[in-house]
Amino acid sequence: GKPVFKNFPMVPKVVFGKGSYEQLAEIIKPQRKSKAPFVFIVDDVFKESNEVIDKIPLNFNDKILYVSADEEPKTKQIDEIVQNLKSEFNYTPSGIIGIGGGSILDVTKAVSIMLTNPGNARDYQGWDLVKKKAVYHVGIPTISGTGSEVSRTTVLTGPTKKLGINSDFTPFDQVILDPDLTIGVPKDQWFYTGMDCFIHCVESLNGTFLNAFSESYGEKAYDLCKEIFVENKISEEEKRGKLMMASWHGGMSIAYSQVGIAHAMSYGLSYVLGTKHGIGNCIVFNQLEKYYGEDVVLFKEMVERFDITIPKNVCGNLSEIQMNTMIDVALGLVPLWENALGKDWESIMTRDVLKALYLKM
Ligand code: NAD
Ligand code: ZN
Known part of the structure; x- marks a missing residue:
């Protein structure tokens, strides 16, 4: 038969440059919806880092959620985070902003998808199973290599398989590439x-x-x-x-x-x-x-x-x-x-x- 070519979504907005992380506040501001917080999912390696944490523009009921990258993301972990956000806030967040390596970026993508789609993360491991647009999500890599910042997948380990949620709704709405964020990588x-x-x-x-x-x-x-x-x-x-x-x-x-x-x-x-x-x-x-x-x-x-x-x-x-x-x-x-x-x-x-x-x- 006729070949079918993939119609591939790309990250629509990207900033690149040393120090560009400082623009985070103005970049996300237009996305704020009344009463709906921004949630910053941050690699817990930065807990003590003024460089990263002090520049997070917290306002109103915004929240920082520290997540460890010691183990790679699990479907159960995603479900728990989503459950907790749903019980803590009456409104779906205005945006989810991930700051970290491939693990944290993948958690961010998966959480933003699962906030608007019913069921459990494991139900969406595969290709094109996501039906609803995710919450606005931003990726800010702090280590380079995985390509998770541009990819159409979020790799998760579930009860029966390690497989990504591959969908048109997975890619970030915004990426901030600030090479200085990678300075401390061992x-x-x-x-x-x-x-x-x-x-x-x-x-x-x-x-x-x-x-x-x-x-x-x-x-x-x-x-x-x-x-x-x-x-x-x-x-x-x-x-x-x-x-x-x-x-x-x-x-x-x-x-x-x-x-x-x-x-x-x-x-x-x-x-x-x-x-x-x-x-x-x-x-x-x-x-x-x-x-x-x-x-x-x-x-x-x-x-x-x-x-x-x-x-x-x-x-x-x-x-x-x-x-x-x-x-x-x-x-x-x-x-x-x-x-x-x-x-x-x-x-x-x-x-x-x-x-x-x-x-x-
Ligand atoms: P990672 O996110 O697991 O981080 C590795 C280690 O580096 C962690 O200990 C973390 O705390 C630390 N770290 C990160 N930034 C740092 C910084 N600036 N200073 C000091 N320490 C820092 O590593 P990774 O290799 O970027 O990501 C691996 C994950 O990416 C895997 O879960 C893999 O499945 C996933 N992945 C996803 C895609 C995709 O397209 N979605 C592609 C490839 C890999
Ligand atoms: Zn890889």
Whole structure:
């Protein structure tokens, strides 16, 4: 039949620049509805940070909600936050503003969706299950790499699966990109989340779904990553700005294609062991030379250059049940495998091949 092309929503408003976070008050002001608060969902790592907290423009009954990023977002956690907001306030909030990394941005998107849609967050894991427009939501990343600031998904771990809420209502209404917010990121985490972006590009550029749209964004992000992590000749300040834009472009690239093997396998690790996304991708990608050749060689160079530790032997002590679950979760991500290996992926990536790969990690 006729091909069906995705009609892709984009973030309609974005501010970029060092110090642009200071404009938050004037940016959200026109969105305020009488009696309806703004809720700021903030990574609890900033609890003591004057730089971040003091600049939050609290007025009337606005609220700051600190959320930990120690564990990745869960559907149950979203339901609880939404329940609490509904019992605390008589009015649906004017807006939800997320300040943090991919975890906090995803919580923000999911909460804004669940405030206007009935049922539980787990009911919406999948594609295009959301029927009603979300509450106005703003994303302010404080670490660069996931692309969550531009993406059409919010990745959640639910009772039976780790899967995003992919919908036209998921993307932010407004994003504020202030590279200075990433100043305090610890080096290892900077690297892991930065590599999430690098891996988005590699998987998109080497996938069978590649097209000129994805390629143009993917190549730009890939080059920016090389400037930052391989050539390493620019100042820290330039790196912050460029990595923020690499994350953005990497997210745009996969929006119109897909990720691949590292992501599928990393989801398996995350589901069974709770391994976080950035580090999980690194653990997997480190062993994917057969599939992503030169880029894995380059990755290993970057690991060495920045003296990063990639955990080893993470799957050595898995029970048979755990290993099977990990394989089930990974193989369940059909579009990722199809993108990586083509229509015949099932004959290439058998359970045995996958198990052998996991055992190397
Ligand atoms: P994160 O949000 O989990 O944060 C990682 C760590 O860095 C946390 O300890 C956090 O407190 C800390 N941190 C963040 N900003 C900081 C700062 N400025 N100073 C000091 N510490 C800081 O990390 P992440 O890698 O950005 O996000 C991972 C999450 O993103 C996963 O849950 C993953 O599923 C999700 N993700 C979503 C998408 C999407 O399109 N929605 C894409 C990729 C990944
Ligand atoms: Zn990713």
